[in-house]
Amino acid sequence: MKRLIKNGQLLVDGQLKVQDLLIEDGKIAAIGTISSSEVAVNQIYNAQGLFVSPGLIDVHVHYREPGQTDKETIKTGSQAAAHGGFTTVAAMPNVVPTPDTPERMANMLAKNQQDGAVHILQYATITTDRGGDQLVDMPAMKTAGAFAFSNDGNGVQTSATMYEAMQQAADLGMAVVAHAEDDSLKYGGVMHEGAVSKRLGLPGIPSVSETAQVARDVVLAAATGAHYHVCHVSSAATVQVIRAAKQAGVNVTAEVSPHHLLLSDEAITTDNAMLKMNPPLGSEQDRQAVIAGLLDGTIDMIATDHAPHTDAEKAQSMLKAPFGITGSETAFAMLYTRFVKTGQFSLAQLINWMAVQPARVFKLTTIGALKVGAPADLAIFDLTTPTTIQKDQFLSKGNNSPFIGETVYGQTKLTLVDGETAYQA
Structure with missing residues (x-):
């Protein structure tokens, strides 16, 4: 299974930089400018305008x-x-x-x-x-x-x-x-x-x-x-x-x-x-x-x-x-x-x-950063669109949050664990 995350904004030396990210067999195979015509992939996710973060x-x-x-x-x-x-x-x-x-x-x-x-x-x-x-x-x-x-x-x-x-x-x-x-x-x-x-x-x-x-x-x-x-x-x-x-x-x-x-x-x-x-x-x-x-x-x-x-x-x-x-x-x-x-x-x-x-x-040496060879554990966030926190959107059984009703930026669009979709908006 190969997945390509295209046009996402990744943190590089503390600054956001547009890069692509190739995932293969649950791991990050490449980071950079990657053409989907040159790499046979099963799925492409267009992350244009979105922040791609380490999980x-x-x-x-x-x-x-x-x-x-x-x-x-x-x-x-x-x-x-x-x-x-x-x-x-x-x-x-x-x-x-x-x-x-x-x-x-x-x-x-x-x-x-x-x-x-x-x-x-x-x-x-x-x-x-x-x-x-x-x-x-x-x-x-x-x-x-x-x-x-x-x-x-x-x-x-x-x-x-x-x-x-x-x-x-x-x-x-x-x-x-x-x-x-x-x-x-x-x-x-x-x-x-x-x-x-x-x-x-x-x-x-x-x-x-x-x-x-x-x-x-x-x-x-x-x-x-x-x-x-x-x-x-x-x-x-x-x-x-x-x-x-x-x-x-x-x-x-x-x-x-x-x-x-x-x-x-x-x-x-x-x-x-x-x-x-x-x-x-x-x-x-x-x-x-x-x-x-x-x-x-x-x-x-x-x-x-x-x-x-x-x-x-x-x-x-x-x-x-x-x-x-x-x-x-x-x-x-x-x-x-x-x-x-x-x-x-x-x-x-x-x-x-x-x-x-x-x-x-805690010496979790394989996670915490986006790097080639690491598990494809990542999250993609929308930092520009305002949303309102609503309890009916919670996946937790608990609604006990004082932040319900707050207008926020940073909604999660996609979460991958070992390259597989754990959450998608």
Whole structure:
């Protein structure tokens, strides 16, 4: 099977350049000026005026299967990823039962492979059932195919447990990917503790809940040499801790979610569970700090934390509704519209944070760039036509997005995974 992408705009040395791209047997066979009369192809896609990007990589998604398939399934979640231009994702282990044994990991990987519209990497838990202090058999989980270790949704509360996990992960050459949250500092909160929470009369979560655990963990990472990756950084103080740790030579990397770049707690004007996520939206100072951290390299990448829930759950008060919003289908367009079109980021920077850096940090050596011989994982975006985000266009089961109704640029036109169509508008 040969496919030719004609007249697309590719990033070359940070600038858009019109080039063709030939795909053969699931790989990129050539990039340049390619005549369809000289190469016998099965299919030609005219990408004139469109941006041809490396497939985006999202190291933080929640697919809810097994156990909560009313919220999402591997099939619907991965279709949503393809709709957003993602070709590789990493699924968090907060499913029921959790992938905390080699057998469960093998089952998850088989299901991911069977139902996935994109490549799905699978996290193992750090501890049994994602809680307590009993470490999983980390060497066996690596052998079974685990991508990395995470208890995402919960912070590891005991220092000794995290220390021992990092020691083993360092020996295995694996990453510990942390949802940093000290439960003793949450105080039953449902949003960021600050002027807005006080005005709305809603219990707040102080940002030190995140920062205190990151501060602990970078010390443990320094002591063990482990690769410590911080999920969804949300506060200015956390950015400062990570920046200092990097300057000290600690092997720490970090991600930020689109919603923490796009919104602060000032967006919460009423008791609205569509704006309830964990970590919560911080202050405007926090938002500016995570943007600055991304720009100066303190934060390495953007990851969606795609977290679907049912309409009924999110119709409740913030006091009762679950934390989390969807992100796969809105991330690129929202970030391109708010930051690239306004000149705050370049397109090359955005692709670096959404494709190049996730591949580099997690040693995914064959993806993250368009190059001859690489898998034909790519996304084609329309950067010039405005569209409105509508929930009836979502392929995810979850409609829990605060961005429904936004006018954006950057609609996905085509997503290819190993040269095969995963999504087409």
